[in-house]
Amino acid sequence: MPSERPDTGTPLPVAVLISGSGSNLQALIDAQQAGELAADIRVVVSNRADAYGLTRARQAGIETQVLSHRGFPNRADYDAALADLLGDFDPGLVVLAGFMRILTPEFVAGFHGRMFNIHPSLLPKHPGLHTHQRALEAGDTEHGATVHFVTEELDGGPAVIQARVPVLPGDDADRLAARVLAQEHRIYPLAVRWFASGRLRLDDTGHVVLDDKPLSAPVRLDELI
Numbered sequence: 001m002p003s004e005r006p007d008t009g010t011p012l013p014v015a016v017l018i019s020g021s022g023s024n025l026q027a028l029i030d031a032q033q034a035g036e037l038a039a040d041i042r043v044v045v046s047n048r049a050d051a052y053g054l055t056r057a058r059q060a061g062i063e064t065q066v067l068s069h070r071g072f073p074n075r076a077d078y079d080a081a082l083a084d085l086l087g088d089f090d091p092g093l094v095v096l097a098g099f100m101r102i103l104t105p106e107f108v109a110g111f112h113g114r115m116f117n118i119h120p121s122l123l124p125k126h127p128g129l130h131t132h133q134r135a136l137e138a139g140d141t142e143h144g145a146t147v148h149f150v151t152e153e154l155d156g157g158p159a160v161i162q163a164r165v166p167v168l169p170g171d172d173a174d175r176l177a178a179r180v181l182a183q184e185h186r187i188y189p190l191a192v193r194w195f196a197s198g199r200l201r202l203d204d205t206g207h208v209v210l211d212d213k214p215l216s217a218p219v220r221l222d223e224l225i
């Protein structure tokens with residue numbers, strides 16, 4: 001595979017799924033507007049009509065869609081409708097940016113190798129919720145965030161890049177979360193840029209490949225600086 005995605009003159013179409021404020025979405029919008037992504041965010045979809053991320057998208061001139069999960073009898077029916085909605089935009093990459101839904105295996109399989117999530121911990125540590133408080137309770141000396149490909153295993157897909165922050169004396173969950181979030185805003189656009197330019201992929205064996213080299217561990221942001 002070439003180190004850069006072939007220049008077709010058309011940026012990679014991207015769909016972003018959100019449930020809340022959309023600060024990571026904003027980081028992607030900022031990178032797109034700065035010309036740092038060979039990508040085009042075609043649609044932002046939320047399961048909540050009151051998600052502030054929808055306002056961020058509209059302010060940037062990006063189409064928005066609301067698909068509430070409340071109108072569906074089960075998770076499978078919702079995910080089927082979500083897949084149909086996304087299909088109308090033909091995304092080359094689906095980006096989960098605070099989408100607070102557990103996705104069905106069928107949905108995940110439909111976007112295998114082209115769906116990212118960002119998780120506020122140094123996976124495999126602390127999958128799931130309340131990661132900052134759990135890091136404090138565990139006595140961790142460092143914490144951070146991970147961008148990973150999405151698989152059927154919750155927060156268990158192959159990791160692409162991590163950013164680390166120290167756990168400081170006197171930290172509470174809010175202070176720690178704020179420092180982690182600032183790093184999320186750095187690594188998510190970077191991972192999307194790598195994927196959109198063809199530098200990053202998931203191979204047939206489920207391994208992350210960057211610049212034609214399989215990663216034995218996720219890239220560390222501090223080692224890129």
